[in-house]
Amino acid sequence: MAEQLIIGRHPVVEALRAGRPLQTIYLQRKAGGELIREILQLARQQQVPVKQVPAEKLQKFSRGHHQGCIAIASAVAYYDLQDVINHIVEAGQTPLLVMALGITDVRNLGAIARSAFCLGAQALILPEKDTAPINELAIKTAAGALHHLMVARVSGWKQAYEVLKLNGIHIVATGVHNGVLPDRIDWNQPIALVLGSEDSGLPKPCMEQADAVVTIPIHPDFDSLNVSVAAGILLYQAAMQRQTFHQ
Template sequence: MAIKQSSLVIGRQPLIEALQTGKPIDKILLHKNASGDVIQQIRLLAREKQVPIQQVPQEKLNGLTRANHQGVVAFTALVQYMDLQQVIDHVVSNGELALFLMLDGVTDVRNIGAIARSALCCGAQAIIIPDKGVGALNEEAMKSSAGALEHIHICRVNSLLKAVDTLHLNGIQVFTSEMRADKNVFELDMTSPCCVIMGDEGRGVQAHLAKAADAFFRIPMKGNFDSLNVSVAAGIVLYEAMKQRL
C-alpha cells in the first residue's frame, strides 16, 4: 500500500513540533547513524510520549519520501493513544466496571480492527497494546473496525507486564486465554473489573505475561479442530463478559 505524504512527518524540526504539540505519532524511523542535540531531543520526546523508534538505513527513508528528511521520518497515528492510568480513572469516575482487552503479539491489522469492533459492541472501554510487536493501527485496521477504533480507548504501553501491574494496583483482575486451561470461559467471574489477554494464534500469550495473570481459561470446542481466529475468540470472550453483566 502506498504511503500518503500527508501521513508522514518529514524532517527533524517538523517532528519535534509534532511531538511537542501532542500530534499522535505511531512510529519514528531514524537513520541508524543520526546523531546530535536535535536527535537527542527527538529521542527524549519520543520516550516521554511513548512513541517507538526504529533505526533504519538511508535506503528505507529514501524509499518513503523524496523530500529532505534529514534522517528522520515519522508515521502519524490515526488514533489518539491514551495513558492507561488515566483511562482507568476515567472508567471508575464514570461508575463503570472495567472491561479491558490486552493484545500480545497480534500482528494482523484486520484482526485488530475486528477485535475493536467486538469490544465496542460488548461494552469494553479500552484495548491495551505494546509499542512494538503489534500490527499498526492504519487505514486497513480502521476499515476493519468499522470506525470502532475511533470510539474506544487505545492504550499503548512500553511493557505489557508493567501494564498488568498497573491493572492489579487498581483492582482489575487479569485473565489469560490458554488452550490447556482447566476452566472454561463461561466459568470465569467477569462481573468484577477485569482485563483479558489475547495472544497471537500461533505463539499464544508470552509465558512471563501469562504467569502474571490471575486465572487461565479456555474456549471449549467440539471436535478435534481447536484453532479459533483471535478476533473470533476475543468476540466470544467479550460476549460472555457482556452476558454476565447484563
C-alpha cells in the first residue's frame, strides 16, 4: 500500500490542528511564512519529526503544487509517554514497555513489535529521529501487532528516561558484554526494556543511566544476536516470570 501523502501547507496545518497522526513532515529548505511557523510549532508540540529537504526531494513525492510542504500520514496513532503509563496503570497492569533506539530497519522494528505484543508488553517507545518508519511493511512484519500496542513517540532517550524514572519504572538496557543474565532481572517490577541498534548498540550514557544492563549469553565465536531475536528472548523471560500466559 502506498504511503498516504498530505500535500500543501494548508492541508498539513489542518491535519496538525486536528491531531491527526503524522509520521514525518518534509519542508522545503528556507521555506517561511506564518503557516510554516505554525506547522513547526504544532509539530514540536506533537513530537512529529520535521525534515528540511531540497525541492527535488518534494518533487519525488509529488509533482503537484506542494507549496514546499508535504506530510506522510502515520499508519498508527502516537501517544504521549505519560499518557501511555497512566493508561497501563489505570488498567491494573504492571508496565512492561519496550524502547527501540536506533532501529532503522523496518522489518526489525515490526518483528520487535510482534514479539512485544505476543509476550505481554503493552507499549513501544520510539524516538523521533533515527527510527524506521511505521509503514505498511512494518505493520505486515508485525502481523498486525502494531495495531494492538500503544506507541509512544519521544524526543529522545533522555526525555524517555526522565518520564520513566518519575513513574518508578525500572530501566533495563541491553548490552553485548558485562550485563547480568536475563534470569537475574526481576521482571515482575515495572520495566522498560531498552534495545539498541545492531551496529553500534546503545549510547554509553544511555547504558550508564539505566538501572540495570542485561546480556544474553551466546556462542563465543559470534558477536551478537539479531535485535528482534534478542527482544524475543528477553521478553519471554519476562513473560515466564510474570506468568503472563497460562496453559
